[in-house]
Amino acid sequence: MRRGEKVAINLPVFKDDRTKSPFKDDLKALGDTGESESAALPDHVYMDAMAFGMGCCCLQLTFQACNINEARTLYDQLTPLCPIMLALTAASPIHRGVLTDVDCRWSVISGAVDCRTREERGLEPLKNNRFVIPKSRYDSIDSYLSVQGDPYNDVPLVMDKKIYMKLREADIDHLLAQHVAHLFIRDTVSLFSEKVDQSPTDSDHFENIQSTNWQTMRFKVPPPNSTIGWRVEFRPCEIQITDFENAAFVVFIVLLTRVILSYKLNLLIPISKVDENMAKAQKRSAVREEVFWFRRDITSSGEQASDIPIEEQYGAMTINQIINGKDGVFPGLIPLINSYLSGMDVDTDTHCSIQQYLKLIQKRASGELLTTASWIRQFVRQHPAYKQDSIVNDEIAYDLLKTIDGIRTGHCPELIPSLVSKTTESIPRAMEKVYCKEINNCCDS
Numbered sequence: 001m002r003r004g005e006k007v008a009i010n011l012p013v014f015k016d017d018r019t020k021s022p023f024k025d026d027l028k029a030l031g032d033t034g035e036s037e038s039a040a041l042p043d044h045v046y047m048d049a050m051a052f053g054m055g056c057c058c059l060q061l062t063f064q065a066c067n068i069n070e071a072r073t074l075y076d077q078l079t080p081l082c083p084i085m086l087a088l089t090a091a092s093p094i095h096r097g098v099l100t101d102v103d104c105r106w107s108v109i110s111g112a113v114d115c116r117t118r119e120e121r122g123l124e125p126l127k128n129n130r131f132v133i134p135k136s137r138y139d140s141i142d143s144y145l146s147v148q149g150d151p152y153n154d155v156p157l158v159m160d161k162k163i164y165m166k167l168r169e170a171d172i173d174h175l176l177a178q179h180v181a182h183l184f185i186r187d188t189v190s191l192f193s194e195k196v197d198q199s200p201t202d203s204d205h206f207e208n209i210q211s212t213n214w215q216t217m218r219f220k221v222p223p224p225n226s227t228i229g230w231r232v233e234f235r236p237c238e239i240q241i242t243d244f245e246n247a248a249f250v251v252f253i254v255l256l257t258r259v260i261l262s263y264k265l266n267l268l269i270p271i272s273k274v275d276e277n278m279a280k281a282q283k284r285s286a287v288r289e290e291v292f293w294f295r296r297d298i299t300s301s302g303e304q305a306s307d308i309p310i311e312e313q314y315g316a317m318t319i320n321q322i323i324n325g326k327d328g329v330f331p332g333l334i335p336l337i338n339s340y341l342s343g344m345d346v347d348t349d350t351h352c353s354i355q356q357y358l359k360l361i362q363k364r365a366s367g368e369l370l371t372t373a374s375w376i377r378q379f380v381r382q383h384p385a386y387k388q389d390s391i392v393n394d395e396i397a398y399d400l401l402k403t404i405d406g407i408r409t410g411h412c413p414e415l416i417p418s419l420v421s422k423t424t425e426s427i428p429r430a431m432e433k434v435y436c437k438e439i440n441n442c443c444d445s
Helices: 035-039 068-088 106-112 161-169 174-183 204-210 243-263 271-281 319-324 333-342 348-366 372-382 394-409 429-440
Strands: 009-012 044-047 061-064 217-220 231-234 292-295 314-317
Touching: 009 106, 044 106, 061 243, 068 217, 068 231, 068 243, 068 271, 068 292, 068 319, 068 348, 161 174, 243 333, 243 348, 271 292, 292 319, 314 319, 319 333, 319 348, 333 348, 372 394
Parallel strands: none
Antiparallel strands: 009 044, 061 231, 217 231, 292 314
């Protein structure tokens, strides 16, 4: 294998009243010859295969932009929101039948597909490899793409200089050229023999590398000979138990993109601070217990912000402050969304449905409702068969899955607020007006 050794994922175990200390798996009982034993850390849950990461679920959104500049703007402006949304959607506290001290899947997948050699991880001097690469190919992004975002690129970017120069010679601008050259410091994960030789106009080789750089955001170039335009993919969210919750987070992010573009919001903070936020977002109960770096004045344009030192443009905020706002300190993302909606022609049914979704986000952010991860952890710890030893046995796992299945069609007040929706099966009047004008050209009122 490319890495030269098995992947080694170590998640800190959740220390309950009767958790063994030190906590350590009996890996010999699983057929270990000693390799896993040496890689496993005490008081950690050890995993050693790609399936532990790629078996996880997630919620991803792809947005169509009107042109390349709008795509760059969305890519950059959504980046600081990635750790915030990861924490809000946290849903992965159990791994290998053990309660862990993290709430998210992110570091598990990152470790599961980490194909860097010891040289590339900086553990040995470079001899057979070209680069020391700070992150796994599954991780947060390393650079902004817009001119407005460039001053916040404070992390040295590892890139293939030959590819960078070739792109620059083809009149690709510096920011996009370094982004692509950074993607190509990786080797392919898989390549079919019939795809090796391709025409110069084919993009399969590019898509092979692009699609296996699994980052928090993805900048999607239009494929050749296609009407598909510039797109941006938002990738950090964890999957939720119900369709309602998943819809709520999708609607929230979609509305936020409209607010960002309409109000010309500026959410940018240094890339290094986004990295710090990503680490915090995965911690247990991050929504309630952690503070995150976030931009103080998100209504300032790039020119206005240039007069203020970058380190003074952001501060530590709770997720409750970021989402719901705090008087005199920060407006809050949902109040801005509501301000935007108040100026739109939104019919009552649609507005009521949207408010149900936003209420879920607001209550998750305030801590009034549990995240999925916190609810799962609470369920396990309150189960009669749980022995306060961090072990999730078969009986607990079965009952958890049965309960989750019931929640999908029932109600859980700890997770989801009471719903009073006026949404009907009929087409809302506002949409009917648009349909008539654009399709039938028949309505004037």
